[in-house]
Amino acid sequence: MERVLMKGNEAIAEAAIMAGCRHFFGYPITPQTEVAAYMSKRLPKLGGVYLQAESEVASINMVLGASAAGVRAMTSSSSPGISLMSEGISYMAGCDLPAVIVNIQRGGPGLGGIQPSQADYFQATRSVGHGDFHVIALSPNCVQEMSDLTQSAFDLADIYRCPVMILGDGILGQMMEPVELRRIPERELPAKDWITSGTAGKRGHNIVNSLILKPEALEQSNFDRFDRYKLIEESEALCEEYMTDDADIVLAAYGAASRISKNAVLAARARGIKAGLLRPLTLWPFPKKNFAAAAAYAQAFISVEMSMGQMIEDVKLATECKKPVALCARTGGMVHSPDEILAKIISVNGGNYN
Amino acid sequence: MTVFERPKALSDVATHYCPGCTHGIIHRLIAEALDELDLTGRTVGIAPVGCAVMAYDYFECDMIQAAHGRAPAVATGVKRAIPENIVFTYQGDGDLAAIGAAETLHAAARGEKITIIFVNNAIYGMTGGQMAPTSLPGQITQTSPYGRDVESAGYPIKVCELLATMNGTFYAERVSVNTVKNVRAAKNAVKKAFDYQNQGKGLSIVEIISTCPTNWGLSPQKSLDWLAQNMIPYYPLGVYRDRGAE
Ligand SMILES: Cc1ncc(C[n+]2csc(CCOP(=O)(O)OP(=O)(O)O)c2C)c(N)n1
Ligand code: SF4
Numbered sequence: 001m002e003r004v005l006m007k008g009n010e011a012i013a014e015a016a017i018m019a020g021c022r023h024f025f026g027y028p029i030t031p032q033t034e035v036a037a038y039m040s041k042r043l044p045k046l047g048g049v050y051l052q053a054e055s056e057v058a059s060i061n062m063v064l065g066a067s068a069a070g071v072r073a074m075t076s077s078s079s080p081g082i083s084l085m086s087e088g089i090s091y092m093a094g095c096d097l098p099a100v101i102v103n104i105q106r107g108g109p110g111l112g113g114i115q116p117s118q119a120d121y122f123q124a125t126r127s128v129g130h131g132d133f134h135v136i137a138l139s140p141n142c143v144q145e146m147s148d149l150t151q152s153a154f155d156l157a158d159i160y161r162c163p164v165m166i167l168g169d170g171i172l173g174q175m176m177e178p179v180e181l182r183r184i185p186e187r188e189l190p191a192k193d194w195i196t197s198g199t200a201g202k203r204g205h206n207i208v209n210s211l212i213l214k215p216e217a218l219e220q221s222n223f224d225r226f227d228r229y230k231l232i233e234e235s236e237a238l239c240e241e242y243m244t245d246d247a248d249i250v251l252a253a254y255g256a257a258s259r260i261s262k263n264a265v266l267a268a269r270a271r272g273i274k275a276g277l278l279r280p281l282t283l284w285p286f287p288k289k290n291f292a293a294a295a296a297y298a299q300a301f302i303s304v305e306m307s308m309g310q311m312i313e314d315v316k317l318a319t320e321c322k323k324p325v326a327l328c329a330r331t332g333g334m335v336h337s338p339d340e341i342l343a344k345i346i347s348v349n350g351g352n353y354n
Numbered sequence: 355m356t357v358f359e360r361p362k363a364l365s366d367v368a369t370h371y372c373p374g375c376t377h378g379i380i381h382r383l384i385a386e387a388l389d390e391l392d393l394t395g396r397t398v399g400i401a402p403v404g405c406a407v408m409a410y411d412y413f414e415c416d417m418i419q420a421a422h423g424r425a426p427a428v429a430t431g432v433k434r435a436i437p438e439n440i441v442f443t444y445q446g447d448g449d450l451a452a453i454g455a456a457e458t459l460h461a462a463a464r465g466e467k468i469t470i471i472f473v474n475n476a477i478y479g480m481t482g483g484q485m486a487p488t489s490l491p492g493q494i495t496q497t498s499p500y501g502r503d504v505e506s507a508g509y510p511i512k513v514c515e516l517l518a519t520m521n522g523t524f525y526a527e528r529v530s531v532n533t534v535k536n537v538r539a540a541k542n543a544v545k546k547a548f549d550y551q552n553q554g555k556g557l558s559i560v561e562i563i564s565t566c567p568t569n570w571g572l573s574p575q576k577s578l579d580w581l582a583q584n585m586i587p588y589y590p591l592g593v594y595r596d597r598g599a600e
Contacts, residue, residue: 023435049434053427054460061424061457065431068418069398069439073431091421196416196432198439201395207410209419 003178008146008168009034009076011179012102013042015150016074018183021100022048023073025062027055027081030114031170032104035076056081060088060101067097068208070195072154076102078170079120080111082128089163090129094210096194096225098157100150101135102166104173107333115333116170116256121310124167125284132222134229136164136236137283139254143177149281151184156236158189160228167283169306171256171335232285239287240279243269247276249345250294252315253304254280257336261304264341273349283311291318300348301325304341306334324353361385363394363414370408374574376564377405379531380473380540381412384442387545388415391552397440398432400425404446405479405566423454426461429468440551442469448478451487451511458517465522465556469547472513475564476585483569487511490588495569510588514561518594524556526595530563530586532578539591550598563589 006014013035016024024039036052043050049066053059059075066073077085082103092099103124107117124137136156140146146168153164196206212218240258243265244250253261258279268275278294280287291314294301300323303312309327316325328344330336360366364385371377388394397415401407403422410417420428425443433441450458450472461468477495478484484497488510492501502510517523525547529540540562547558563585565577572580593599 023431025431051430051434054456057424058427058430058457058460061421061427062431062434064420064424065400065418065428065433066435067431068428069432069435071435073435087421088424095419196398196418197436198396198398199394199414199416205414205416207417207419209410209417211407211419 001180001182003180005176006143006179007034007174007176008143009104009173010038011143011147012076012150012166013038014181015147016100016154017042017046018181019072019151019154021072021074021154022046023066023071024049024075025051025053025059025066025073026075026077027053027059029078029081031106031116031173032076032078032102034173035102056084057087060085063099064088064092064095064097067092067099068095068196070192070197074100074102076104078104078106079108079117082120082123086129089135090131090133091210092163093129093133093135094131095208096161097163097208098161099163100153100157100166101163102168104168104170106170107331113333114170116306116335117331117333118169118255118257118306119310119331120167121283121305121307124165125286125314128165133225134284135162136160136232136285138164138166139281139283140166140168140172141255141258141279143175143179145281146172147179147181148184155187155189159187160232167255169256236282237285237287237289238281239290240281241290242277242279244276244278244294246274247297248274248299249276249302249348250298251275251277251302251304251341252280252291252311253277254283254311257304257306260336260338261341263338264345267338267342268345273345275345286314286318288318291315292320295319295322298323300353302328302344302348304328304336306330306336326353361389363388365412365414367411369412371405372568374567374577376531377473379537380471380562380564381409383537383541383544384444384471385413386541387548390545391548393440393548393552396438397442400429400441400443402443402445402449404449406444406446406473407480409444423449423452424457425449426454426457426466426468426470430461430466433466433468437467440548442471442548444471445473446479447474447476447486447488451513459520462517462520462523462557465524467551467554468557469551470557470559471544472559472561473564474513474561474589475566477566477569479566479569490584512589514559514594517559522556523559523595524597525550525558527593528561528563528589528591530581530591532563532565532581536591555598563591
């Protein structure tokens with residue numbers, strides 16, 4: 001199939017359209033702007049809706065309404081905007097509503113900067129909002145995956161009736177790469193018999209709601225949701241294994257940091273150090289099995305992140321701290337060079353885990 | 355012969371509203387309008403956070419429970435997804451004019467084809483009677499124990515006047531349900547609002563001056579008197595915008 005040169009952000013937008021999304025609500029913020037710009041150009045021509053909301057608070061609630069009405073809906077933003085969406089995402093989780101939310105992360109905290117970052121890992125994997133819930137968090141590391149995973153995101157959202165987040169960063173969003181705009185085969189999807197689109201006088205009314213005042217009932221609904229989460233953890237975790245077969249030092253990295261890490265792995269191998277890389281494509285669920293298996297053969301792990309040690313916690317949990325885990329962190333919009341990752345590998349190989 | 359029965363759009367359940375509260379009358383007016391215009395099967399209602407949070411149990415149409423103040427944004431999402439739907443929000447003054455002010459103004463600015471039923475009782479009812487953005491100057495509430503001091507707490511917001519300045523607002527009328535005559539006028543306004551939406555016109559809002567006997571600390575009858583003497587002078591009833599008649 002033909003490949004076209006595209007920015008990561010545009011690939012996300014086109015993929016959403018391929019997946020049948022015709023409703024996009026957003027508020028401008030760098031560095032995700034191209035997603036909204038692309039949607040505003042394409043969707044009206046397809047009979048869809050592009051709507052620029054007055055804030056991210058509003059845009060996520062518009063997504064909620066559209067999702068409740070039964071259509072595939074999406075929003076995209078960057079870190080400060082996602083913070084504003086946290087209320088709406090929590091409501092969507094509580095209402096069991098599907099949606100796709102894109103976070104093209106930038107450096108924080110606060111207004112931070114506009115350079116690429118991975119500092120929203122905790123936010124995406126621990127809690128995007130109040131209450132007991134998870135979102136599925138997907139992490140592409142190239143423009144092709146931005147297209148493919150965005151399509152999967154819509155299926156996952158519909159199958160598990162939960163918000164799905166695509167966690168990118170400024171590098172992935174802005175960079176141009178050849179991409180094959182292929183339609184990922186749609187998975188088998190459950191019927192949406194819960195939507196609020198009008199009864200047409202043919203059924204009792206449907207209610208989309210997250211208010212459950214009786215604690216026993218609220219607990220039960222959380223139990224039910226966590227049963228679903230368990231299923232997700234068992235069947236949807238994805239991880240790329242790169243040169244891990246015989247690896248002594250295993251790097252953990254996702255997104256843009258994983259691309260640089262691959263170069264560092266090759267450089268380490270050229271020096272005779274057996275390095276490898278585990279690259280989660282799903283940050284929640286974290287691919288625990290891959291890490292647990294690696295803990296049996298690796299001497300040590302290095303979490304390579306554009307954040308001050310967030311994913312490292314999942315690496316330690318998944319490996320049950322059986323082996324040392326070192327941190328190689330850049331933050332605030334700064335990006336690792338392959339050399340500094342290599343230096344870390346050499347240092348860890350020499351027994352220095354600090 | 356039955357002369358007075360429950361509107362079909364109103365669910366056959368007991369509501370949780372306090373005795374003498376005007377929420378019940380307003381629910382009935384909405385249901386009557388839906389019945390008379392035959393809209394229930396196409397309607398999606400959005401319940402607020404406030405005393406009407408459980409309104410989703412009281413109407414026979416599909417219902418969504420929205421976050422505090424976000425009902426107009428949720429309604430926008432529903433309406434944009436399925437334009438044939440009739441979509442209404444039911445919101446209190448804290449919900450609409452404080453935490454949801456931005457969502458309200460921008461829904462109006464966009465001329466969102468939705469209907470807002472705005473229950474102005476000059477107080478935060480559900481949380482136990484705190485000052486609202488529509489509490490009157492001097493009004494004593496739990497959080498304005500010396501009376502609302504406009505120097506520090508600012509002035510009450512006149513929502514219909516505000517929205518009437520926006521071109522996206524097709525219809526804005528302020529009514530009350532404190533007398534039989536006013537209830538009839540309120541009914542006409544609610545019906546007109548839905549009718550305009552059904553015709554594909556812009557945003558329609560009906561502000562209903564209401565009581566909260568529980569948190570005003572007055573009997574239902576005295577509340578109606580207080581409403582007539584204090585609220586209606588500050589919030590004059592009438593049509594503030596009707597582009598269908600312009
Ligand atoms: C984000 C958020 N802040 C605060 C609250 C608490 N709260 C619940 S109802 C309410 C006030 C509702 O007052 P109003 O909108 O006037 O409606 P009424 O209860 O008078 O009908 C508040 C502040 C909440 N639920 N969510
Ligand atoms: S608290 Fe006030 S507004 Fe709420 S139901 Fe009771 S009387 Fe009505």
